[in-house]
Amino acid sequence: QVTLKESGPVLVKPTETLTLTCAVSGFPLSDAKMAVGWIRQPPGKALEWLAHILSNDEKAYNRSLRSRLTVSEDTSKSQVVLTLTNMDPADTATYYCARTRGSGWFDYWGQGILVTVSS
């Protein structure tokens, strides 16, 4: 059974760095056909893809957020980590991690974590 679960702080202050962890189970991060992506959704708004990481450590980032994003993985712990620097209230959103097959569609999603940016 494939599962993904996000964890991290639910409240961060402006200018702080957000670090989120996605714990995966039911498939190996080392599987060449799989990747894990991060997507966010501000309250009441649309989905926005942020980043993904492939099993060969290839990474891709949303161009508009690239300078602030880092994605990494720890295959021994079956975890993928996303960091977003210099947080702003506009970054308030539900953050999801999701599995993608062959850099394509997202077939399994975590439940999401709502992160609020406020002083």
Add this chain to the structure above:
Amino acid sequence: DIQMTQSPSTLSASVGDRVTITCRASQSISAWVAWYQQKPGTAPKLLVYKASVVERGVPSRFSGSGFGTEFTLTISSLQPDDFATYYCQQYSNLYTFGQGTKLEIK
């Protein structure tokens, strides 16, 4: 970046209706499109990938079509459980989601 423009943004329909949601890509993306359904407070659920392949377990009333720049998601006979927000997504070049279509009860 490839933009995905969905229409309409809101759709009012009744149980039993046939509805179609359209997504237009800013450039040709072959058939690299997926569709998702999202209900309030929950993660999106995959419905269709490769423009027309229905995910296992998704009811047969859902179908997708299109190629190039224009894509559609059709629900053949709306059921009460189908009232939700729908998103298209391209994966031809990185990933982009449409702005969503909220399907409401008329």
